[in-house]
Amino acid sequence: MAIHEAQRRLVEEYSERGYQFAFGLCGNSEDAKELVQEAFYRILRKWDSYDAGQPLEGWFLGILRNLYMDSLKRYERRHGVSLDAPLAGRSGGDLNLADAMADPNEEALLDRLCRRNLGARVRRALDGLSREHKAVLTLLDIEGLTYGQIGQVMDCPLNTVRSRVNRARAALKKVILEKGKEAYADGL
Amino acid sequence: MRMDCELAGESLEERAAGLLPAARAAELDEHISLCPACARQLRWISGLKASVRALPRAALPAELRAALLDAAGPRPGPLDWLRARRATAAGLGFASAFAAAGLALWLRAPEERLPLDEVLTEHGRYEATMPAADRESLYAGLAEAGEAR
Numbered sequence: 001m002a003i004h005e006a007q008r009r010l011v012e013e014y015s016e017r018g019y020q021f022a023f024g025l026c027g028n029s030e031d032a033k034e035l036v037q038e039a040f041y042r043i044l045r046k047w048d049s050y051d052a053g054q055p056l057e058g059w060f061l062g063i064l065r066n067l068y069m070d071s072l073k074r075y076e077r078r079h080g081v082s083l084d085a086p087l088a089g090r091s092g093g094d095l096n097l098a099d100a101m102a103d104p105n106e107e108a109l110l111d112r113l114c115r116r117n118l119g120a121r122v123r124r125a126l127d128g129l130s131r132e133h134k135a136v137l138t139l140l141d142i143e144g145l146t147y148g149q150i151g152q153v154m155d156c157p158l159n160t161v162r163s164r165v166n167r168a169r170a171a172l173k174k175v176i177l178e179k180g181k182e183a184y185a186d187g188l
Numbered sequence: 189m190r191m192d193c194e195l196a197g198e199s200l201e202e203r204a205a206g207l208l209p210a211a212r213a214a215e216l217d218e219h220i221s222l223c224p225a226c227a228r229q230l231r232w233i234s235g236l237k238a239s240v241r242a243l244p245r246a247a248l249p250a251e252l253r254a255a256l257l258d259a260a261g262p263r264p265g266p267l268d269w270l271r272a273r274r275a276t277a278a279g280l281g282f283a284s285a286f287a288a289a290g291l292a293l294w295l296r297a298p299e300e301r302l303p304l305d306e307v308l309t310e311h312g313r314y315e316a317t318m319p320a321a322d323r324e325s326l327y328a329g330l331a332e333a334g335e336a337r
Contacts, residue, residue, distance in 0.1 A: 037256070
């Protein structure tokens with residue numbers, strides 16, 4: 001009975017946080033649900049091996065992260081791509097943000113963005129990013145992790161985190177600018 | 189050395205996140221004050237960061253929470269303590285009854301014990317030698333008893 005109580009407490013205290021963390025990593029609800037479910041089932045199966053001296057949250061998030069990394073490796077194998085490949089059509093990786101400076105609509109978009117008036121558009125743009133771009137931005141901007149912590153979660157060195165963040169941000173801006181131009185062209 | 193746009197561009201993300209060391213941040217700020225392109229880029233990054241941060245957080249689906257709680261086991265209720273006590277008492281009662289019966293059988297005098305093999309052998313011998321009429325009567329009685337049950 002005591003084991004069930006502790007396990008229920010684990011679910012009650014960490015399932016929300018775990019789901020948000022998984023959502024940030026996966027970028028969609030279905031994968032996040034699957035990841036959280038598998039992490040909890042794994043924890044329940046390995047309950048006897050839990051070291052009570054270790055924080056439960058760290059153990060849980062560690063299992064979540066390992067499952068995510070496994071799924072990422074499976075994805076890379078299945079699709080034959082590396083998640084650190086340069087953006088399509090770009091040789092140098094990062095977008096040059098000055099590229100868009102000549103567009104007269106950019107200033108208006110930037111103003112709306114700074115007034116946090118583009119929530120729905122940012123959400124759609126974020127959802128349209130690649131898996132690793134969305135993951136890195138969510139971990140940085142929403143979860144508030146440092147570059148070092150992101151490196152631990154994604155199992156990559158600091159410089160890789162830095163370049164992934166730059167690419168992800170540039171990709172997000174590109175999508176928002178493109179959608180913004182379409183909206184202006186449509187007279188919206 | 190004065191910072192150029194390429195070097196500044198690499199540090200803008202960390203500047204917007206407040207993760208840049210003070211000396212490097214001061215150097216970058218000096219460059220930004222003289223470079224409208226990098227200043228605009230920093231505004232974009234800051235605006236995007238703030239917009240992403242302001243997005244509503246994903247809520248745990250209710251069915252997932254319910255499934256996880258189910259997997260974790262039964263919820264302890266207010267009467268569980270009493271039920272546990274009752275279950276323990278009942279278990280002890282049954283165990284005591286079995287133990288008493290076993291002890292009583294074991295304590296019977298050796299000459300009163302009937303080994304199972306002997307009983308079965310004796311039964312087989314009787315059935316083979318009993319009159320046919322008696323056997324039919326016996327089986328008819330057993331069949332009636334079975335139907336009645």
